[in-house]
Amino acid sequence: MKQTTALVIIDVQNGVLDGEAPVQGASGLLARIGGLLSRARARGVPVIFVQDDEVGEVGSAAWEIHPSIAPADGEARVRKLACDAFFETELAGRLERLGVEHLVVAGCKTEFCVDTTCRRAVTLGFGVTLAADAHGTSDSPALTAAAIVAHHNRLLDGFGVMMDGRPREIRAVPSAQIEL
Numbered sequence: 001m002k003q004t005t006a007l008v009i010i011d012v013q014n015g016v017l018d019g020e021a022p023v024q025g026a027s028g029l030l031a032r033i034g035g036l037l038s039r040a041r042a043r044g045v046p047v048i049f050v051q052d053d054e055v056g057e058v059g060s061a062a063w064e065i066h067p068s069i070a071p072a073d074g075e076a077r078v079r080k081l082a083c084d085a086f087f088e089t090e091l092a093g094r095l096e097r098l099g100v101e102h103l104v105v106a107g108c109k110t111e112f113c114v115d116t117t118c119r120r121a122v123t124l125g126f127g128v129t130l131a132a133d134a135h136g137t138s139d140s141p142a143l144t145a146a147a148i149v150a151h152h153n154r155l156l157d158g159f160g161v162m163m164d165g166r167p168r169e170i171r172a173v174p175s176a177q178i179e180l
Contacts, residue, residue: 008050008085009107017066029134032131032133047072049065049075050077050080053080084120100126102127104129108135111152119159130171136149
């Protein structure tokens with residue numbers, strides 16, 4: 001059975017990358033997401049950008065997706081107001097209409113929107129590949145951004161559920177090794 005995949009890029013907005021608590025290593029993160037994006041576009045893989053409407057004012061420079069990975073014509077944007085990109089959004093319906101069964105996930109911030117969306121995706125029946133080096137966050141009072149990313153890669157890798165007799169799980173894989 002052929003598995004249809006989509007690339008989901010979460011909250012890579014100017015105000016997240018450069019805001020009050022900037023994402024650490026943003027230039028490298030953008031380069032790795034850009035690599036995934038280029039491969040997805042070259043292979044005709046659907047790309048969906050998730051955008052948090054609570055980052056700056058809607059339409060402001062802070063709210064916009066970073067220009068180095070900006071959506072191309074025809075690429076979907078899903079706007080949200082919660083950490084879960086599926087909560088009260090059109091994401092699940094859009095993926096269903098496309099026949100998507102598997103998500104490649106990249107973006108910001110690791111311990112919030114990336115984690116929550118990955119976990120919710122498997123409970124909705126999607127397989128998930130988390131681009132292990134293409135999600136990022138800010139330092140916290142307790143942990144560095146690098147430690148948060150490493151912890152979540154370890155924590156999420158293998159997380160899943162059985163549905164219809166088949167496992168749905170998250171695999172954390174370096175972006176260069178992800179087939180799109």
